[in-house]
Amino acid sequence: MDVGVRSKGARIRSAAFGYANVIPFLCFALFPFYYMVITSLKNDAELYDLKAVPFLIQTGVITDHYRYLLAKTEFLTWMKNSLIISVIATSVSLVISILAGYSLARLRFRGVNSFGTAVFITYLVPPTLLFLPLSQVVVWLGISDTIWALVVTYPTFLVPFSTWLLMGYFRTIPKEVEECALVDGASRMQTLIRVVLPMAVPGIVCAALFGFTLTWNEFTYALTFISQSANKTAVVGVTADLIRGDIYYWGSLMAGAVLASVPIVAVYVFFLDYYVSGLTAGAVKG
Amino acid sequence: MAVGSRVLEAAGLARPGRLARLREWWEQEHVFGYGLILPALLLIVCLVAYPFGMSVYFSLSDYWVGSPGRFVGLGNFRNIIGNEIFQRTVYNSFVFTSIAVAFKTVLGIWLAMLLFRNFRFKRLIRGAVLLPWVIPTALSTLAWWWMFDSLYSVVNWTAIHLGIMSPPGPNWLGMTNYAMTAVIAVNVWRGLPFFAIIVLAGLVSIPREYYEAAQVDGAGSWGRFRHVTLPLLRPVLAVVILFSTIFTFADFNIVRVLTRGGPVNTTHLFATLAYQVGLDGGNLGQGAAISLFLFPMLAAIVFVQLRYIRRE
Amino acid sequence: MRATSRREFMRAASGATVGMASWLALGKAPAFAQKRELTFLSWNHFVPASDDELRKQAEAFGKLANCEVRVDTIAHLQLPAKRAAEAQSQSGHDLMLTGSADPFLFEHNLADVGDLIGELGKQYGGWYPFAKESCETASGWKAIPWFWISFPATYNETHFMKAGLQTPKTWAELLHHGKILKKQGNPVGIAISHCADANSTFWSILWCYGGKVLEADGKTPAITSDRTAQVIEWYKELYRDAMEPEVLSWDDASNNRCILAGKCSWIHNPISPYNLALAKKMPIVDEINHHNSPGGPAGIHSAPPINSVAIWKFSKNVQLAKDFLKFLFQKENYDAWIVASNAFNHPPLKNLADHPIWARNPKFAMLPKEAEYAHERGWPAKPSAAIQLVQVNYVLPDMVAKAVNGMPTKRAMAWAEDQIKLAVQGKLREAGA
Structure with a gap:
């Protein structure tokens, strides 16, 4: 945005202005996370001490809560389940959404518009009670109480969102590129896979990131379709095992929250640039 | 598809025209188009349409958990409209959604403009700002709950020690307006990154020449924002406000964890009341009616906004 | 025992078919596992050792009855969603923890346990009055009072x-x-x-x-x-x-x-x-x-909160589930469980309440007496869906x-x-x- 030549002083002033503004946002965004980390490293006596300074650790950092989480619960299994479920569900949804998104964005056939709207409408269906009838479907499919119950049901909320996002992205790709490929004798499927997809990578990464986050954080389906501890996801496992009636294992709960966020944070930081550019096209032309 | 054609190739050696005809058929635009949306269509019909249909049926029957219901027409809807708790919930939902979305819009644009600047540690800052969106909601709301605890509230502790509040400070989750403020604050905290990042993507896409032209015309930074940035962001904003409105209206976790609808139902939203009546209370019919109440309202909002987006 | 449980299953299955709505007709394949598995959905007990003891006893029972007993525990606020989903899909655990109006809400989905109530009552000097209030529905006993939690x-x-x-x-x-x-x-x-x-x-x-x-x-x-x-x-x-x-x-x-x-x-x-x-x-x-x-x-x-255990009608192991409950109520097992919970679990049966753990600790001595004051919510009316709504x-x-x-x-x-x-x-x- 800095256009033209500016004096050094002006540049420093502008930078200072930027930092001064971004810091409150950072505090707002990070403080709860900081507080989670602090809580997970504090001993219980200090946690429940009314006179203690709440956002410092004064009586020494302890790792007991993490040790409890890793040794006394099946946290690692839950993380593994979460990872498997998120990866498979996201991939499957991506394939479905890419096909549907391309079709809706690029091809002309009867009903294309109404179908596009239908995809969007499914996003509006209030999810509160949807899990009840869906639990029947899961039983009919014979997959209740397995991780497949989630792999199959998660696409229901991923596909509408990703399709919609990818539709916007595909529209930004110049039509001429495809036409050239078609003229050269490639089939439509080949054109989609070899020509269009490589150009849509940022959009796909973006949809994948969203999908991954949504599945990783999903709660209701994971709670109701899975009973065995060995098949639970991280979010459900942590809240199911560390809340005992009116007693909350605050330290371990927060430790679980911190550890469960780590994989996604890593993924995000890594793919952030794709993410931003992916959204650019998708959102703008949507 | 690939396997299918190979099989056909093997079988159809004698009649080469068959494969060609099939390919020709498949290459037609409308056939290919329908073919590609088929998986999505199947998914939606099997896994969304049926449960949705059932939910609608629930809402039209006096279905209790554990006992099949009888069709009662709009009886449930009549009942809930007459109920004071539901009326309060409708009011809460509008207050909650409009304030939260307004804050997210203003702060989101502001934050996006900041993130657009060139910073040292740009990646790190962008990553940090995204964090609230990334942490599992079910767990992050627990952390907020702990922060608002009546006894150990770190919010009050800080404010008291900075001299902003006099002890013991407000009881965040127990007083009507404070409780609403608290749930809105958490919702803004959680939703802001989504907003900011999408708007940021919009900013990235604005061609620099526009700004240069504006500067040549003598526009200041406010002028550039009003006459270049804002108009060009409008389509992105329309989209993100649309999604954010849906997310916010249907919010469940924050209220469920922080206040359970209290004090005296002044923070109940559609989703939390529906859950409370339908599952905790077992009245599935009414629960479904409450949650479906959302649908026509959202559909109306979406209809208007989609129109607007299409026209853009 | 196998023959009985098969018969039980047929009875339960036909009952469920009549009682439940028509989509059951769409059918789920009855899958008979090689080794019988008995599953129990409970909450996370406030005292973790109590759940450990429960799992230990479940394992012991599994050895006796040649089956596998799985105890799943979740946070108590998450139970209603789980119960509703299991009732809706007519599938899930065999036994589940119930409380408040649950035996009445799910009346038609739960197996009758009147025989077990009679047997245990005779054996242990009778049930406290609140047992009847909380588990006996118009169509019979639908749950076994398991333990109550004194609310002093x-x-x-x-x-x-x-x-x-x-x-x-x-x-x-x-x-x-x-x-x-x-x-x-x-x-x-x-x-x-x-x-x-x-x-x-x-x-x-x-x-x-x-x-x-x-x-x-x-x-x-x-x-x-x-x-x-x-x-x-x-x-x-x-x-x-x-x-x-x-x-x-x-x-x-x-x-x-x-x-x-x-x-x-x-x-x-x-x-x-x-x-x-x-x-x-x-x-x-x-x-x-x-x-x-x-x-x-x-x-x-x-x-006080009164907790009971119920058996789903759709369970394929109704008799086995009853045997398991009987096993849990054996005096030495129940006593061990009281000790594990550090006096938190109060028995609903009069003779079992005679446990030294309360008499020994002066801070607990008055707790068993609370049983005489206890009623289920709604009293003098029976628990019902209406009471449940008022509650939630x-x-x-x-x-x-x-x-x-x-x-x-x-x-x-x-x-x-x-x-x-x-x-x-x-x-x-x-x-x-």
């Missing part, structure tokens, strides 16, 4: 000593003491909010003053009365002079924290804060003691909250009566179907 007064001895006060015998005395204790900086802590404890305590006080929510017929609202008005006035005064506004935001854990932090002088709660302080070796444990729930003009009554919508605490926030008592009562009427209406229509 928990107080800080030091605070009381400092103020020179004895423990209160009645709610009126508590109000009197509370005023003094608050001035001393140690308020009373009774939640008036959307949480389970707020409900439990309100029922106790209402009954002690002779009030009720519904008449015994379960249809006629009875909340509007001078007695309820008295209770509301009592709450108003307590809130103003003996408590702090924080009670309006409390959840079930807040009062525990308040007394463990050394701030609150008196709370109405299960013994979990004491047990937690004991387990975590907090110094405050020496200051905490219990006494019986206070009484009122109409005697002493309390509404927190109508009673909200009525009080409205009043302490300034709404005239009469109007608050009228509001509650409206809500109760609506809850009853929903149920009546269903009954007429």
Whole structure:
């Protein structure tokens, strides 16, 4: 945005202005996370001490809560389940959404518009009670109480969102590129896979990131379709095992929250640039 | 598809025209188009349409958990409209959604403009700002709950020690307006990154020449924002406000964890009341009616906004 | 046993088919596992050792009966969604933890356990009266009372000593003491909010003053009365002079924290804060003691959580499940389980309640007596869907909250009566179907 030549002083002033503004946002965004980390490293006596300074650790950092989480619960299994479920569900949804998104964005056939709207409408269906009838479907499919119950049901909320996002992205790709490929004798499927997809990578990464986050954080389906501890996801496992009636294992709960966020944070930081550019096209032309 | 054609190739050696005809058929635009949306269509019909249909049926029957219901027409809807708790919930939902979305819009644009600047540690800052969106909601709301605890509230502790509040400070989750403020604050905290990042993507896409032209015309930074940035962001904003409105209206976790609808139902939203009546209370019919109440309202909002987006 | 369970299954399956809606006809393949598996959905016990003991006994039973017993435990707030999903899909665990109105809500989905009730009752000197109130539906016994959780007064001895006060015998005395204790900086802590404890305590006080929510017929609202008005006035005064506004935001854990932090002088709660302080070796444990729930003009009554176990009709192992329950109720097993829970699990059977763990600890000695005061919510009416709605919508605490926030008592009562009427209406229509 800095256009033209500016004096050094002006540049420093502008930078200072930027930092001064971004810091409150950072505090707002990070403080709860900081507080989670602090809580997970504090001993219980200090946690429940009314006179203690709440956002410092004064009586020494302890790792007991993490040790409890890793040794006394099946946290690692839950993380593994979460990872498997998120990866498979996201991939499957991506394939479905890419096909549907391309079709809706690029091809002309009867009903294309109404179908596009239908995809969007499914996003509006209030999810509160949807899990009840869906639990029947899961039983009919014979997959209740397995991780497949989630792999199959998660696409229901991923596909509408990703399709919609990818539709916007595909529209930004110049039509001429495809036409050239078609003229050269490639089939439509080949054109989609070899020509269009490589150009849509940022959009796909973006949809994948969203999908991954949504599945990783999903709660209701994971709670109701899975009973065995060995098949639970991280979010459900942590809240199911560390809340005992009116007693909350605050330290371990927060430790679980911190550890469960780590994989996604890593993924995000890594793919952030794709993410931003992916959204650019998708959102703008949507 | 690939396997299918190979099989056909093997079988159809004698009649080469068959494969060609099939390919020709498949290459037609409308056939290919329908073919590609088929998986999505199947998914939606099997896994969304049926449960949705059932939910609608629930809402039209006096279905209790554990006992099949009888069709009662709009009886449930009549009942809930007459109920004071539901009326309060409708009011809460509008207050909650409009304030939260307004804050997210203003702060989101502001934050996006900041993130657009060139910073040292740009990646790190962008990553940090995204964090609230990334942490599992079910767990992050627990952390907020702990922060608002009546006894150990770190919010009050800080404010008291900075001299902003006099002890013991407000009881965040127990007083009507404070409780609403608290749930809105958490919702803004959680939703802001989504907003900011999408708007940021919009900013990235604005061609620099526009700004240069504006500067040549003598526009200041406010002028550039009003006459270049804002108009060009409008389509992105329309989209993100649309999604954010849906997310916010249907919010469940924050209220469920922080206040359970209290004090005296002044923070109940559609989703939390529906859950409370339908599952905790077992009245599935009414629960479904409450949650479906959302649908026509959202559909109306979406209809208007989609129109607007299409026209853009 | 195998033959019986097969027969049971056929009976259960046909019952379920008749009872449940038609989509069952779409059919799920009956999958007979090679080794029978018995599954039990329970909550996370407040005392982890209690669940450990339960799992140990489950394993022992598995060896005896040549089957695999799996106990799944989840947070108690998550149970309703799980129950609803299992009832809806007619599949899931064999046994599940129930409570409040569940045996009545799921009446048609639960196997009859009258035989087991008779057998166990004979064996152990009979059930406490609340057992019948909480598990016997119009169509028979639908759940076995498993354990109840005493809901006594928990107080800080030091605070009381400092103020020179004895423990209160009645709610009126508590109000009197509370005023003094608050001035001393140690308020009373009774939640008036959307949480389970707020409900439990309100029922106790209402009954002690002779009030009720519904008449015994379960249809006629009875909340509007001078007695309820008295209770509301009592709450108003307590809130103003003996408590702090924080009670309006409390959840079930807040009062525990308040007394463990050394701030609150008196709370109405299960013994979990004491047990937690004991387990975590907090110094405050020496200051905490219990006494019986206070009484009122109409005697002493309390509404402790009563937990039961029910067997789904769709279970393929109804008989096996009953054998498992019988096994859990064997004296040595039940005793071991009481010990593991550190006196938290109270037996609903009179002879089993004779356990030294209570007599031995002076801070627990009065707990078993609480069984005599106990009723299921709704009493004198039977638990029902209407009562359940009143409970989960927190109508009673909200009525009080409205009043302490300034709404005239009469109007608050009228509001509650409206809500109760609506809850009853929903149920009546269903009954007429």
